[in-house]
Amino acid sequence: MIVFDLQCREAHVFEAWFSxxxxxxxxKQNGHxxxxxxxxxxxxxxxxxxxIGAKGNRRADSPVVNTLKPKDDAPDLRKLMxxxxxxxxxxxxxxxxxxxxxxxxxxxxxxxxxxxxxxHGQTTPDQARALIEDGIGVMPLLVPVVPPxxxx
Ligand SMILES: [Zn+2]
Numbered sequence: 001m002i003v004f005d006l007q008c009r010e011a012h013v014f015e016a017w018f019s020x021x022x023x024x025x026x027x028k029q030n031g032h033x034x035x036x037x038x039x040x041x042x043x044x045x046x047x048x049x050x051x052i053g054a055k056g057n058r059r060a061d062s063p064v065v066n067t068l069k070p071k072d073d074a075p076d077l078r079k080l081m082x083x084x085x086x087x088x089x090x091x092x093x094x095x096x097x098x099x100x101x102x103x104x105x106x107x108x109x110x111x112x113x114x115x116x117x118x119x120h121g122q123t124t125p126d127q128a129r130a131l132i133e134d135g136i137g138v139m140p141l142l143v144p145v146v147p148p149x150x151x152x
Contacts, residue, residue, distance in 0.1 A: 007046035008035035085143040095120050097148050103127045110136045120145065 004024055007013045012035050018024045024045075027033050033043040095118035098105050102121030108114040120141065123131070131138045 005046040006033065006035075006043050008038060008040045009042040010035065010038050010040060012037040013046050081143070088141060088143050088145075092120055092145070094118055097121060097145075099147055099149070103131065106131055106136055106138060107134075110134075122147070
């Protein structure tokens with residue numbers, strides 16, 4: 001493995017690892033190199049600045065990427081989503097579906113008017129934002145859930 005300092009046209013500098021120098025050229029040709037900051041694929045090897053003083057401080061505020069996406073990451077992503085969906089379904093087994101009552105119930109539990117338990121349901125984006133602003137712990141579900149009533 002070799003590491004290159006890369007720089008996009010917006011002058012964002014980042015590190016990327018390659019199996020070889022040829023691998024860098026190939027990924028660049030195929031447009032697989034991408035700036036992690038601005039997503040530009042107009043990326044080239046950065047000119048090496050002389051390293052003076054403490055090592056590693058130069059890029060303190062620059063993003064660091066360890067590996068670039070392999071070309072065939074789409075199937076892996078689907079596999080990952082399936083895993084996430086399964087884990088979520090497992091977690092929701094102990095959670096009660098409250099549908100559009102979610103906003104009211106979450107607030108009632110926060111106010112101590114109802115027993116706190118794990119619930120999931122639907123809110124509008126505005127309701128969700130208001131809940132978060134009010135310090136009520138809500139978490140967006142990673143995978144959309146079909147309301148039970150629609151499964152019947
Ligand atoms: Zn950039």
